Amino acid sequence: MTKPSTSFWVYSIIFLFFGLFLIWFFRNYEYVTEDIYVGYQGKARHNNLYAAQLLIEKMGIPSETIRPVNKLHIETLNTQDTIVLKQNDYALAEFYTERMLYWVSQGGHLILNSSVLHSQEYEEADDDEVGDYFLQRLQVLRQQNDNVENNATAKFNWQGYKLEVDLSLYYYLESENFTSDRIETEYGTQLLSFVHGNGRVTILSELDFIKNDEIGDYDHAQFLWLLVNFDNRQPSKVWLVLTSGGQFPSFFELLWKNMKWILISGGVWLVIWLWYVSRRFGFILPVPEKSRRRLLEHVEASGQFLWQQKQSHYLLHRVQQQTWQRLAIVHPQWLHLPQDQLCQHLADITQIQALEINHALELAQTSEQAVHIQFSETDFTRAIQVFNMIRKVL
Numbered sequence: 001m002t003k004p005s006t007s008f009w010v011y012s013i014i015f016l017f018f019g020l021f022l023i024w025f026f027r028n029y030e031y032v033t034e035d036i037y038v039g040y041q042g043k044a045r046h047n048n049l050y051a052a053q054l055l056i057e058k059m060g061i062p063s064e065t066i067r068p069v070n071k072l073h074i075e076t077l078n079t080q081d082t083i084v085l086k087q088n089d090y091a092l093a094e095f096y097t098e099r100m101l102y103w104v105s106q107g108g109h110l111i112l113n114s115s116v117l118h119s120q121e122y123e124e125a126d127d128d129e130v131g132d133y134f135l136q137r138l139q140v141l142r143q144q145n146d147n148v149e150n151n152a153t154a155k156f157n158w159q160g161y162k163l164e165v166d167l168s169l170y171y172y173l174e175s176e177n178f179t180s181d182r183i184e185t186e187y188g189t190q191l192l193s194f195v196h197g198n199g200r201v202t203i204l205s206e207l208d209f210i211k212n213d214e215i216g217d218y219d220h221a222q223f224l225w226l227l228v229n230f231d232n233r234q235p236s237k238v239w240l241v242l243t244s245g246g247q248f249p250s251f252f253e254l255l256w257k258n259m260k261w262i263l264i265s266g267g268v269w270l271v272i273w274l275w276y277v278s279r280r281f282g283f284i285l286p287v288p289e290k291s292r293r294r295l296l297e298h299v300e301a302s303g304q305f306l307w308q309q310k311q312s313h314y315l316l317h318r319v320q321q322q323t324w325q326r327l328a329i330v331h332p333q334w335l336h337l338p339q340d341q342l343c344q345h346l347a348d349i350t351q352i353q354a355l356e357i358n359h360a361l362e363l364a365q366t367s368e369q370a371v372h373i374q375f376s377e378t379d380f381t382r383a384i385q386v387f388n389m390i391r392k393v394l
Helices: 006-028 050-058 094-105 133-138 220-228 251-258 260-278 295-308 312-330 332-336 339-350 354-369 377-393
Strands: 063-066 082-086 109-113 140-144 154-158 161-165 171-175 181-185 188-196 199-204 238-242
Touching: 050 063, 050 220, 050 238, 082 220, 094 109, 094 133, 094 188, 094 199, 133 140, 133 188, 133 199, 154 181, 161 220, 171 188, 251 260, 312 332, 312 354, 312 377, 332 339, 339 354, 339 377, 354 377
Parallel strands: 063 238, 082 109, 082 238, 109 199
Antiparallel strands: 140 171, 154 161, 181 188, 188 199
16 A cells, blocks of 8 residues: 655645635625616606606507707697606796696696795785796795695595605795695695696695605605596696706797898898809800919029029039030040040040130139139030030031
């Protein structure tokens, strides 16, 4: 029988410690699930009344949420519709108040709350102090309750149902006008309903119970359904409207309302002016060709400039170089001859006197040594002619 090897004992110790670790871990830790609130997702994340909208739609009535209020085209609404207007920080502007009340008088139903606190008498309250045109027109005051128990809810009987709703009992409503219906609690009036023309206006102390995070509590969903179906009048569509900073009419809407005919006249004149300026008389003039200069003109201008700048030596030197380059190709052996012999050979083939060729060479050599020398026009012209005749013969 062989003895266990060293590696066997090492692995055994490792497995022993691993087993002890597992026993300790499972005795001190356990798997626990935890719910983490991540907020609303999808449409509910941006629409605080989305749950109310789904509730109304599931009950068989089309519903839509509008925000801000200037996106609601009141003139196009059906008089059998219902508007649920939730006013937040600011009351609705007078412009939209008048339009909504006119729509209500044609047969619509408006359900709203107020966010304005006011406790003065109607006779003493001026327009700036009231701040809520609905309350002012219907002569309703929203006052504050000082004796309200914490977490108190409103319990009342309404339309044959016993309901419990978490209304804001810190406020209540008052009105001396006749109301077709109201909800009274031990903390004051929480709902007032007025007949306005052929329609109805229902004012509540608050409408927070229709928000996504509260509509599932108590009897909030049932209370909303009873409000929408007031007196068993099922609307053709329910509009859930949220007021915000965009409740005032847009600039273009105000322009169209107050300057409609001016805009139309301006548009007609603009069309006439565009038609007038777009007409063309006669043929299109041809595009003139770009003027071009002959190459010789550029050469003459360059030579004239160098002559005026006393750079005649440069011109003479360049002509001599071109001539000697041609001579190196045709008679390379002549380049090493003395100047008098070279002049004689060139005179034999060009019919130019050797003395004249020698004079041109001396002028060229003088220009290389003294760059600022100025030749006479006769000497310079004759030297150029000599070199050109030599280059042509070669």
